[in-house]
Amino acid sequence: MSTPPLLEIPEILLLVAHFLPQCTLLSCTSVSKLWYQTLRPLAWQEVHLGRFASRQPFLKTVLKHKDYIKSLHISSNSFQDSSLSPQTWKTVLQLHNIQSLLIEKVSFEEEYSIYCLWDLCERVERLEWSLVFIASKSDLESRSFSHIRELHLNGDFTGFDEVHVMSQCPNLQSLVWPSGLYWGKPIDRFVQLAAKGTWPALESITKANYRTSDDQQALVLGSMRRVTGWSARVFGPKSFQVLRGHWATIKTLELSMCRSSATTAMLQEILTSCPLLEQLQWGLAHAADLVSDRPWACTRLRTLKMSVMFRHDENESLQPLLFERLSELTALEMLDLGKPPIASTWEDADDEGNNNDDTASTLANGIIPFKQSVDLRVGRGLEKLATMRSMRVLFFQDTTQQMSRNDVAWMLTHWPKLRAVNGKLNLDDDILYDLSMLLARTGVCYYK
Structure with a gap:
């Protein structure tokens, strides 16, 4: 029987290097000539440059x-006086192999800096910016960002037409657009450009905050040949009908802000029709609608955010069935069963059209909890979730829980990757303190 060959030292270094942060890798390159030669390509894949960057490498x-x-991050620690020096831009323009560009808190006011920005955008496949100010559209019209496949625009204070930048990206595949939080011509023009086929390869729009009608959403969806990610503040029957044709490919659905326009029937169809779904964000869901006879198809879910509502006296009968369904999500890493973003109390939820006749109870301390929340305790169904070995984050904010040490210990035992818990574990302050200390001692971040 032959003995497998031993790994050479450079191979071992590279294997270990993939688990180290970049700052550690850079330090390791100074250990010896062998380490330098082996780790240099990996250590210098990403560079952070900025006038106020705390670890700015020397330009030489x-x-x-x-x-x-391959990845360049340009930023400052303050948006004030955040323009970069000409020497920095001259250095950046000599980086011919970059594929990803992240810019945050940088001001582009001089013609030269704007020219440099568009020149970089023409080279990269991934562009992300946040808190960027661009003084003019100078030179933008003549540019084509044909290499960009992934675009993250979180401008907030740009004062710049981001749709214009999008229109220069003919091969765009993925758009993340949390800064599109306004009405008017930019959004209308975005819809018009999409309907005209400006982005034939576009298949994912996520973190989208822009407000449109159901008709406009349907137009954008109708322009996409394949949909893998979708986010909306409005989700009505027309857009849902178009999205139906993409159940086989959809991986991300962010619909927690859709209020009453996203119906129970839609949720049931999504859960039972999307085999590749990895992330689902929903608003309010009635427990009875989650335990229907049809099995869930979305067993690959890694993130599930959903506020579950029980009517009076339903916990005993429905909760075991609900936990049974959740136990099928063996790949789940993040579970959020907390308060929905669309309602401050259950009365608000009723106003949003959720057809709930019950009345919310107010606790002695003034907190208005969920009428009947999912009871996260052993003996009430929690033990069924032992299948979720990948669980990392558990949220249940503004729900009423009565957990004990036994319940928290169960989580720590059966969810070895658990790193964060958010929500009030128990209404008794002394018990709550004891449970929070138990989590802290095992390295789990807890906040209520």
Whole structure:
């Protein structure tokens, strides 16, 4: 029987390096010549440059390793006086192999800096910006960002037409647009451009905050040949009908802000029709609608955010069935059963059209909890979730829980990857303190 060959030292270094942060990798390159030669390509894949960056490398050192740099992060710690020096831009323009560009808190006011920005955008496949100010559209019309496949625009205070930038990305596949939080011509023009086929490869729009009608949502969806990700503040029958044709490919659905326009029937169809779904964000859901006869198809879910509502006296009968369904989500990493973003109390939820006749009870301390929340205790169904070995984050904010040490210990035992818990574990402050200390001692971040 032959003995397998031993790994060479460079191979071992590279295997270990993939688990180390970049700052550690950079330090490791100074250990020896062998370590330097082996780790240099990996250590210099990503560079952070900025006038106020705390660990800004010397520009000469950056140029020395320019062939290895694939990801560039340009930022400042303050939006005030955040323009970069001409020497920094000259260095950046010599990075010919970058594929990803992240810019935050940077002001582009001089013509030269704006020219440099668009020049970089023409090279990269992934562009993300946040809190970026661009003084003019100078030189933008003549540009084509044909390499960009993934675009994250979180402008907030840009004062710039982000739709114009999108229109220069003919091969765009993924759009993340949390800053589109306004009505008017930019949004209307975005819908018009999509309907005209401006982005034939576009298949994912997520974190979208822009407000449109159901008709407009249907137009955008109708322009997409394949949909893998979708986010909306409005989700009505027309857009749902178009999305139906993409159940086989959809991986991300963010619909927690859709209020009453997202119906129970829609939720049931999504749960039972989307085999590749990995992330689902919903608003309020009635427990009875989650335990229907049809089995869930979305067993690949990694993130589930959903506020579950029980009517009076339903917990005993429906909760075991609900936990049984949840136990099928063996890949789940994040479970949020807390308060929905669309309602401050259950009375608000009723106003949103959820057809609940019950009245919310007020606790002695003034907290208005869910009428009847999911009871996260052993003996009430929690033990069924032992299948969720990948669970990392559990949220149940503004629900009423009565957990004991036994319940928290069960989570720590059966969810070995658990890293964060958010929600009031128990209404008794002394018990709550004891349970929070139990979590803290095992390295789990807890906040209520």
